[in-house]
Amino acid sequence: MSSFSIGDRVEVIGDIARYYRSTVGIVTAVEQSVTSLFNKFTLRLADGTIGRFLPFQIHIPPATTARLVFDNADSWQPAGVRGAAQARHLRFTAAQFDIHLKILASDASKAIVGQIFRAQSEWIEPALVTLLVEGKSQQTTATDAIGEFKLDGIPSGEIQLEIFVAAHRILASLRDN
DSSP, rough: OOOOOTEEEEEOOOOGGGGGOOOEEEEEEEEEOOSSSSOEEEEEEETSSSEOGGGGGGEEEOOOEEEEEGGGGSSSOOOOOTSOOTTTTEEEEEEEEEEEEEEOOSOOOOOEEEEEEEEEOSSSOOOEEEEEEEEEEEEEEOOTTTSEEEEEOOOSSEEEEEEETTEEEEEEOOOOO
């Protein structure tokens, strides 16, 4: 049986999942019980809902690596009306998802603004996007109703984004150019 820790990003599974708008969340507390066979895990779901779950009601799906299909830093074309020259645009695909990122850099900081699209669906359930530096979670945010998100304070170097949507955990690797 899996053990979960505070900060783990998980998915609610089984029959109980149908009662929640969002099924992905972060473990915020672990209630260890001496009278029960199972610990209870408190989750903050991507839509802000708080729920308590048993270990067989949550899991971490296997990771899928996103494939980079466009990076304007590797393109010969100049920036156009969609962005200034200092903005870097990237596009990834994984499973039935399309991930668009814009990296904005200034002298003081760097930010990532992105949007996640699901092929063949207009409705996008809330997803979690986590910035991973050297494999460790730095910050997590939820997408809005149209799949948009923003992460501030991005460090230089090799980083990953972990995108958590129902039944999928997608890893997208970013590097400085």
